[in-house]
Amino acid sequence: MTISVAHTDDAASPMRGLLPLGVGIFVYALFLLAGNRLLIDPDTMWQITVGQWIVDHLAVPETDVYSFTMRGQPWISTQWLAQVIYARAYATAGWSGPVVLAAAAIAATFALLAKFLNRCLSENTTLVFIAAALALTVPHLLARPHVLAMPVMVAWVGGLVAAADRREAPSYFLLPLMALWANLHGGFVLGLMLVGPVALDALLSAEAGSRKSLALRWAAFGLAALAASCLTPYGWNSLLASQKILALGSALPLIMEWRPADFGSVGAFEICLLLGIALALYRGVTLPAMRIVLLLGLLHMALAQGRSVEILALLAPLVLAAPLARQIGSAGIAHSTAAAPRRGALFGAVAALLVAGTFAYASVHRFEPHMHGSPVAAVTELKKLHLTRVFNDYDFGGFLIANGVAPFIDGRTELYGEKFFVDHNAASGLMEPENLFRLLDVYKIEATLMRTQSAATKLLDHIDGWQKVYSDDIATIHLRKMDAVHTAEPAVDSKAK
Incomplete structure (x- = not known):
């Protein structure tokens, strides 16, 4: 050797x-x-x-x-x-x-x-x-x-x-x-x-x-x-x-x-x-x-x-x-x-130099979370509606917890278990469209907060009984509204904000 x-x-x-x-x-x-x-x-x-x-x-x-x-x-x-x-x-x-x-x-x-x-x-x-x-x-x-x-x-x-x-x-x-x-x-x-x-x-x-x-x-x-x-x-x-x-x-x-x-x-x-x-x-x-x-x-x-x-x-x-x-x-x-x-x-x-350098840098630099993928504005609008049963995108769960909104699901996957998680994934991705409507009914969902480009969001845009009340590049809110009738791409109801 x-x-x-x-x-x-x-x-x-x-x-x-x-x-x-x-x-x-x-x-x-x-x-x-x-x-x-x-x-x-x-x-x-x-x-x-x-x-x-x-x-x-x-x-x-x-x-x-x-x-x-x-x-x-x-x-x-x-x-x-x-x-x-x-x-x-x-x-x-x-x-x-x-x-x-x-x-x-x-x-x-x-x-x-x-x-x-x-x-x-x-x-x-x-x-x-x-x-x-x-x-x-x-x-x-x-x-x-x-x-x-x-x-x-x-x-x-x-x-x-x-x-x-x-x-x-x-x-x-x-x-x-x-x-x-x-x-x-x-x-x-x-x-x-x-x-x-x-x-x-x-x-x-x-x-x-x-x-x-x-x-x-x-x-x-x-x-x-x-x-x-x-x-x-x-x-x-x-x-x-x-x-x-x-x-x-x-x-x-x-x-x-x-x-x-x-x-x-x-x-x-x-x-x-x-x-x-x-x-x-x-x-x-x-x-x-x-x-x-x-x-x-x-x-x-x-x-x-x-x-x-x-x-x-x-x-x-x-x-x-x-x-x-x-x-x-x-x-x-x-x-x-x-x-x-x-x-x-x-x-x-x-x-000592590291501590001094850290304080100096932190005093002139603003640290803040990366919010480009978070539903910041949508959650602000959602909280105005005072709802308690919101069907959310999996990735939005942690943000909802941090903002005092009870999520449907979040990153604690071990809490929800295999079947619940797979059902939610199949519903939000429309791999099994019937799962979406089953979950919305079983859990008496009042509104949905999903990614704007998700399949479930696009479908709800055209489903009677659901009205889009807020939308941006990141997230869209659909409110359960029994008298909502859709025959074309619905406009955002600004009065519902």
């Missing part, structure tokens, strides 16, 4: 090993400057609304209190802590709060990734992985709960893999990370699932005589991690909540972020995947059996669900780092204790 060993003088230099700091600063500045991009998802608004509800009631939700179709039905928020943090940030600093919070979490994620990788790989190789991970995760880097959980995920998996590389059991100091992750986002279940295969990787690489004791220590850690994941207001129900997502079945492919990977056009995922295959073929890279299993498992998730691409981008490098270092070369980095005071002063100075 080829190992590049750094010179002692260079290794002792206080400037060695600062790559994670540089990566963190760059990523933070990048996303702060592009801050409004973090707010393009309207779900951010309802996440803040739920967080504020928790703060106001000093309790976490146990049932739905937002929709009129599922009101009172069991519902828990496995991301309650992230919602509270976003709500407090918003209450303190307006939209600057969630932007700064999300940018800091993203920066911490990539700084941690760089730190774990740079322990094994050269700085150049580490930067290649960081660049690829950044390209793959950008589409899903938004001010939403999963972003706050990302640095915890990297730290947790990095700790597991590092223990396996040392042929040891993980430190119990990792357990608080699992407890924190379980309160930030439901993705903590993945962290629990990875304990088993990483433990098996450690056992297979350990000497035969030590495997029994090592297996017992990994098993004890796994049980402790399971117990730590239950340290939430919901206890072990947080674990069970993941089953509702998996039980959505045919509903999942209908949601954009849950759709399988699409290679109809060349994108970052395909490019990175092809380059990775090319590298493996060119350099003859080989991996231990369980590392192959882990890598293929992450790849399968990314191919099956678009939202899992970020998991592949952040965790695959951790799985690959040590085996690659043994084959394509690494940089040995010695850590000098003599440099600690100088590094501490450097970190303090950088932190």
